[in-house]
Amino acid sequence: MVEDGAEGLSRLSAQLFGRTGNAYTIGLTGAPGVGKSTLGGELLRTARARDLTVAVLAIDPTSPFTGGALLGDRLRMQAHATDPGVFIRSMATRGHLGGMALAAPEAVRILDASGKDLIVVETVGVGQAEVDVAAATDTTLVVVSPGWGDAVQVAKAGILEIADVFVVNKADRDGADTAVRDLQAMIKMGPALSWTPPVVRTAAVSSDGIDELWDAIQSHRAFLTDTGELEVRRRLRLFREVEGLAVERLRLRVADLLADDQRLATDLAEHRIDPYRGAARLEAHVGEARTGDKART
Amino acid sequence: MVEDGAEGLSRLSAQLFGRTGNAYTIGLTGAPGVGKSTLGGELLRTARARDLTVAVLAIDPTSPFTGGALLGDRLRMQAHATDPGVFIRSMATRGHLGGMALAAPEAVRILDASGKDLIVVETVGVGQAEVDVAAATDTTLVVVSPGWGDAVQVAKAGILEIADVFVVNKADRDGADTAVRDLQAMIKMGPALSWTPPVVRTAAVSSDGIDELWDAIQSHRAFLTDTGELEVRRRLRLFREVEGLAVERLRLRVADLLADDQRLATDLAEHRIDPYRGAARLEAHVGEARTGDKART
Numbered sequence: 001m002v003e004d005g006a007e008g009l010s011r012l013s014a015q016l017f018g019r020t021g022n023a024y025t026i027g028l029t030g031a032p033g034v035g036k037s038t039l040g041g042e043l044l045r046t047a048r049a050r051d052l053t054v055a056v057l058a059i060d061p062t063s064p065f066t067g068g069a070l071l072g073d074r075l076r077m078q079a080h081a082t083d084p085g086v087f088i089r090s091m092a093t094r095g096h097l098g099g100m101a102l103a104a105p106e107a108v109r110i111l112d113a114s115g116k117d118l119i120v121v122e123t124v125g126v127g128q129a130e131v132d133v134a135a136a137t138d139t140t141l142v143v144v145s146p147g148w149g150d151a152v153q154v155a156k157a158g159i160l161e162i163a164d165v166f167v168v169n170k171a172d173r174d175g176a177d178t179a180v181r182d183l184q185a186m187i188k189m190g191p192a193l194s195w196t197p198p199v200v201r202t203a204a205v206s207s208d209g210i211d212e213l214w215d216a217i218q219s220h221r222a223f224l225t226d227t228g229e230l231e232v233r234r235r236l237r238l239f240r241e242v243e244g245l246a247v248e249r250l251r252l253r254v255a256d257l258l259a260d261d262q263r264l265a266t267d268l269a270e271h272r273i274d275p276y277r278g279a280a281r282l283e284a285h286v287g288e289a290r291t292g293d294k295a296r297t
Numbered sequence: 298m299v300e301d302g303a304e305g306l307s308r309l310s311a312q313l314f315g316r317t318g319n320a321y322t323i324g325l326t327g328a329p330g331v332g333k334s335t336l337g338g339e340l341l342r343t344a345r346a347r348d349l350t351v352a353v354l355a356i357d358p359t360s361p362f363t364g365g366a367l368l369g370d371r372l373r374m375q376a377h378a379t380d381p382g383v384f385i386r387s388m389a390t391r392g393h394l395g396g397m398a399l400a401a402p403e404a405v406r407i408l409d410a411s412g413k414d415l416i417v418v419e420t421v422g423v424g425q426a427e428v429d430v431a432a433a434t435d436t437t438l439v440v441v442s443p444g445w446g447d448a449v450q451v452a453k454a455g456i457l458e459i460a461d462v463f464v465v466n467k468a469d470r471d472g473a474d475t476a477v478r479d480l481q482a483m484i485k486m487g488p489a490l491s492w493t494p495p496v497v498r499t500a501a502v503s504s505d506g507i508d509e510l511w512d513a514i515q516s517h518r519a520f521l522t523d524t525g526e527l528e529v530r531r532r533l534r535l536f537r538e539v540e541g542l543a544v545e546r547l548r549l550r551v552a553d554l555l556a557d558d559q560r561l562a563t564d565l566a567e568h569r570i571d572p573y574r575g576a577a578r579l580e581a582h583v584g585e586a587r588t589g590d591k592a593r594t
């Protein structure tokens with residue numbers, strides 16, 4: 001229902017909303033090939049060993065060309081396929097109002113309401129929308145691997161700003177020291193923050209460093225809880241989401257208004273009205289349409 | 298002014314709008330390292346040899362971490378630095394309402410009004426926003442290089458759907474035949490279109506295939522002109538942009554409304570009102586605020 005933006009979703013969401021807020025959410029993002037899924041599998045294993053129930057939500061952008069989600073390599077995670085304490089889902093967005101940015105938190109709420117202790121949201125860290133989805137969690141892990149090399153590309157993607165914990169995965173390979181040093185240098189160059197993201201080395205295929213990563217996540221969680229930041233961040237995320245939903249509803253109305261206003265459309269197409277004046281007129285019409293609705297009732 | 302969303306921009310835009318619509322726009326996108334800038338330089342050279350004036354707009358996403366645009370390798374293009382028929386600009390967005398998606402067409406319009414015959418818009422083809430900006434042009438070139446290999450990654454980025462012309466750059470390298478074959482297979486798998494994107498081989502550093510690429514662009518332009526598609530597409534792009542501007546103005550109002558409505562904020566934060574009901578209330582308030590404004594005048 002979330003993927004398709006199916007009818008009845010808002011009613012369902014309303015019913016579940018009171019049961020949410022108990023799960024802790026972890027974002028997991030990084031360039032293709034850094035080992036996000038393997039790392040996600042290791043986090044899953046670690047959480048299960050501590051008797052925590054876990055959901056993993058892997059976000060795949062939808063491509064109209066292929067007609068659906070492209071499932072990545074989830075071999076590691078398939079080891080947990082029969083464990084009732086685990087839920088794994090590769091999710092695409094097809095019809096949800098506002099796309100991935102609004103569908104993902106909705107899906108997370110459903111998993112939260114289902115009683116999972118921990119929810120891992122995995123996205124490919126390319127593109128602002130994908131990065132934003134991973135950032136909309138309690139603790140965000142940004143994963144790189146040795147030879148990620150072109151630090152400029154990573155900086156471009158806006159991915160460094162969102163990290164609560166950096167993970168240098170495949171740390172058994174050459175170049176791990178350089179990657180750690182580069183990250184630490186970039187952290188120093190950035191603005192001073194109340195939380196300085198630690199840089200953790202892992203080799204997920206051999207489970208090296210996973211306990212240290214788990215500890216780093218718990219430290220960040222303790223920081224958020226102790227400072228009251230956790231509630232502040234969750235509240236802000238919720239507000240941004242509600243605003244986003246309102247804006248998407250308004251977007252539909254704006255498109256309808258322009259489709260109905262042949263005069264405005266013609267004036268725009270023939271360059272008699274510029275885009276800013278056109279937009280101001282549509283904005284005004286949204287209010288008027290609303291007033292009209294009321295007059296009729 | 299466009300980058301910063303400076304005051305006075307809408308007035309300037311209104312004045313220039315009547316002078317726009319003459320330039321032909323080309324989008325140039327692909328993964329990092331496929332040679333987009335070199336190819337852009339070759340297109341520039343070809344256009345100048347035909348006495349066309351050219352602007353190149355390279356879109357760099359802004360990273361708050363580095364505090365501005367990261368300039369890419371524009372060595373090839375710098376050869377044209379003293380040519381008055383050429384304008385080259387690397388652009389970031391810092392304060393423009395609606396970000397890159399709305400800033401880019403605004404910048405293109407200014408270059409159009411300045412009298413340039415051809416405008417090349419270059420973006421990194423990762424992330425939906427970046428891909429969308431390159432797609433919002435008359436002819437969109439999608440560039441790959443041999444060994445682009447993981448076709449799945451390209452498909453994920455939604456980059457195949459937007460191509461009017463495919464370019465296999467660095468075609469002197471091993472794997473070029475495979476890349477061409479893979480693309481042709483993917484085109485066949487896709488929906489049947491009135492225009493089938495040709496696949497052109499280039500080796501931009503040695504200028505091989507650039508004339509063929511130029512011809513492919515001209516063929517697509519002739520197709521758009523002959524079928525009337527050019528006007529239809531430009532009109533739709535303008536409408537989407539005006540809608541986007543209206544939505545961004547409404548977004549600011551929605552955020553203000555939630556900031557002012559302490560009761561709604563508290564009800565949301567304490568899970569007494571679910572996100573969908575909250576959004577519906579904000580949407581209704583947008584209309585009411587407008588009505589209130591009117592009552593006061």
